[in-house]
Amino acid sequence: MNAIIVVCRKEITDNFRDRRTMLSTLAFGPLFAPLMFIVMIQVMVNQTVSSAEERLSVPIVGIEAAENLEAFLAARRIDAHLDHEVTDLDSAATAVASGKHSYAVIIEDSFADDLDSDRPARITIVFDRSDTRSTDRAQRVQSVLTTYSEQIGGLRLLARGVSPIVMRPIIVDGYDVSTPTGRSALVLGILTYFLLFAVLMGGMYLAIDTTAGERERNSLEPLLTTPVSRTSLLLGKVSATVIFMLVSLMLTLIGFSLVLPNLPLDELGMSSGFTSVTAIYAFCLLAPFALLGAFLMTLVASFTKSYKEAQTWLGLLLIVPTLPVALATMLDVEPTQTLMWVPSMSQHLLIITFVKQNSIEPLMLAQSVISTLLYATLLSFVTIKFYKREALLG
Amino acid sequence: MIEVTALGKHFGKVRALDGLSFEAAPGRITGLVGPNGAGKSTCLRILSTVMNADSGRATINGIDTSADPLAVRRLLGVLPHGAGLYLQLTAIENIRYYGELHGVASGLLDTTIKELVERLDLGKIADRRAKGFSQGERTKVALARALVNKPDYLLLDEPTSGLDVMATRDLRQWLTELKRQGCCILLSSHVMQEIAALADEIVIVAHGRLAAHGTPAELTLQYSQNDLEQVFVDAVSGTVP
Numbered sequence: 001m002n003a004i005i006v007v008c009r010k011e012i013t014d015n016f017r018d019r020r021t022m023l024s025t026l027a028f029g030p031l032f033a034p035l036m037f038i039v040m041i042q043v044m045v046n047q048t049v050s051s052a053e054e055r056l057s058v059p060i061v062g063i064e065a066a067e068n069l070e071a072f073l074a075a076r077r078i079d080a081h082l083d084h085e086v087t088d089l090d091s092a093a094t095a096v097a098s099g100k101h102s103y104a105v106i107i108e109d110s111f112a113d114d115l116d117s118d119r120p121a122r123i124t125i126v127f128d129r130s131d132t133r134s135t136d137r138a139q140r141v142q143s144v145l146t147t148y149s150e151q152i153g154g155l156r157l158l159a160r161g162v163s164p165i166v167m168r169p170i171i172v173d174g175y176d177v178s179t180p181t182g183r184s185a186l187v188l189g190i191l192t193y194f195l196l197f198a199v200l201m202g203g204m205y206l207a208i209d210t211t212a213g214e215r216e217r218n219s220l221e222p223l224l225t226t227p228v229s230r231t232s233l234l235l236g237k238v239s240a241t242v243i244f245m246l247v248s249l250m251l252t253l254i255g256f257s258l259v260l261p262n263l264p265l266d267e268l269g270m271s272s273g274f275t276s277v278t279a280i281y282a283f284c285l286l287a288p289f290a291l292l293g294a295f296l297m298t299l300v301a302s303f304t305k306s307y308k309e310a311q312t313w314l315g316l317l318l319i320v321p322t323l324p325v326a327l328a329t330m331l332d333v334e335p336t337q338t339l340m341w342v343p344s345m346s347q348h349l350l351i352i353t354f355v356k357q358n359s360i361e362p363l364m365l366a367q368s369v370i371s372t373l374l375y376a377t378l379l380s381f382v383t384i385k386f387y388k389r390e391a392l393l394g
Numbered sequence: 395m396i397e398v399t400a401l402g403k404h405f406g407k408v409r410a411l412d413g414l415s416f417e418a419a420p421g422r423i424t425g426l427v428g429p430n431g432a433g434k435s436t437c438l439r440i441l442s443t444v445m446n447a448d449s450g451r452a453t454i455n456g457i458d459t460s461a462d463p464l465a466v467r468r469l470l471g472v473l474p475h476g477a478g479l480y481l482q483l484t485a486i487e488n489i490r491y492y493g494e495l496h497g498v499a500s501g502l503l504d505t506t507i508k509e510l511v512e513r514l515d516l517g518k519i520a521d522r523r524a525k526g527f528s529q530g531e532r533t534k535v536a537l538a539r540a541l542v543n544k545p546d547y548l549l550l551d552e553p554t555s556g557l558d559v560m561a562t563r564d565l566r567q568w569l570t571e572l573k574r575q576g577c578c579i580l581l582s583s584h585v586m587q588e589i590a591a592l593a594d595e596i597v598i599v600a601h602g603r604l605a606a607h608g609t610p611a612e613l614t615l616q617y618s619q620n621d622l623e624q625v626f627v628d629a630v631s632g633t634v635p
Contacts, residue, residue: 002497003495003497006491006494006495007495010480010483010487010491013482013483013487014480014482014483015482017482017483017523018482217476217478217479217480217481218474218475218476218477218478219478219479219480220478221439221442221444221472221474221478222472222473222474222478222492222536222539222540223478223495224442224443224444225442225443225444225467225470225472225474226467226492226495226496227464227465227467227468227495227496227497228495229464390444390445390446393439393444393445
């Protein structure tokens, strides 16, 4: 036990002085992750706000013949923009395809006559479906045009003594049950992704340094001749790795609890729901994951021949725990007892659930913690077994 | 006493040791010499318990290295090939770490480190990080580290490689001093001159087997050569004296 503490303390001192390790522990998680989050939120806010309220300026061919329509559009913040190069469907299609305009509207020459003589008048919207901005704006214009069309239709029916209501046999209403915090779960899903990353990054260089690095600078062989069992050496090294991971996680959580309440999340219709209680809860939930991650990284790094090779493999390993999270976010998975057996997925789901402030089942919490610890224990046996190989010396 | 009996070890198809036997007595410096790839390092690795032999036996102070490696390690000081210091730690911290791993009580450890710093003339670099050390300084610190548990047995793998003349002379002086204190020293080298200048007993190894064994005087007599280097060449090429 004493030897484990000696090894752990030495690894902490050693790595604390290493700039690369400190950068990945202190800079990546605690600084980079919240900063990136700020940028992401800002972009999202700008996009939502702009597509809903932005004053659009659109080339409308043939607007001269439709004064009423022009006024109707202008009242809904859509202005006709004069472009002499856009004169017909072909030139509009070219302008949109080339990206000069994100979309355009063509009013046919017969528009005014058709309207006067009760024939369907035709308007074409030119847009690019592969471009979300173009599609969004075209949709906005289309819905305004549809409203205009319905208004005229209603007036025509009234003129013939029929109530426009007969044209609306069914009224469809949407009823959105998502709470503001519930909606923020997507954003906070990305947050758990960052947290898992911060945990693994925090310990990555230690896991390499204590295995492949130790071998590369020839310090492993003399270390193995000290009267300390390899199991104790390994446990000392892994505890140092876990400590770095937990420090990285803690600092990242502090970073997020400082940043999140100041982000304009309410503009996205969300409230952050991230308090210091959430941070403490997330820390406790992710702590067993750090143990699992430390053993996994040490195991993989002890297979490799050099520092560089270890870096490559552990870089790939960083992605693995984020796959279940990505999957859960995309498929909008609900937490079930079976999923609590999937590490990283269970932590993700439980943090999300907590943020939504629905109740958390203590059983699921226990399952997540116990299963993760179980995997960590199993992995520790495998890692110790491999650390005892002769081939460890390379 | 270090006793190596019919030691065998292979890595895949390569036979590193093929029945090597020799002895090294306390209070003497035994030089393990042989061409590159003769099995010197493998032999030292088995003695320092980081590797197990396929066949044969190696004992230190009567303890089998594979049966009770921890007991063997308590008696050992090891200077492996390449000093293997922790570059972010200072000289003293490197030495202290090994003292703690050997379980040396902290009060005793302080005085031991003080003694070693004085004896190996480490004063100037004691509190500097190992990052910028010269090869000579690294070897010195690694030697101090190997001596921190006051070992009865000292194993050194190519200790003089990369050292300049002055550093080599210093090293020889320290080893001679340790020998006088009764330490059993086993060192390897592929340079006969190196061994000739230092060793009381010479063990010539070739192809994982013992090629010749004796004091420098015995060997020159046996091979009727004045030059130990010629003895080395003859012994390795299998010329029968």
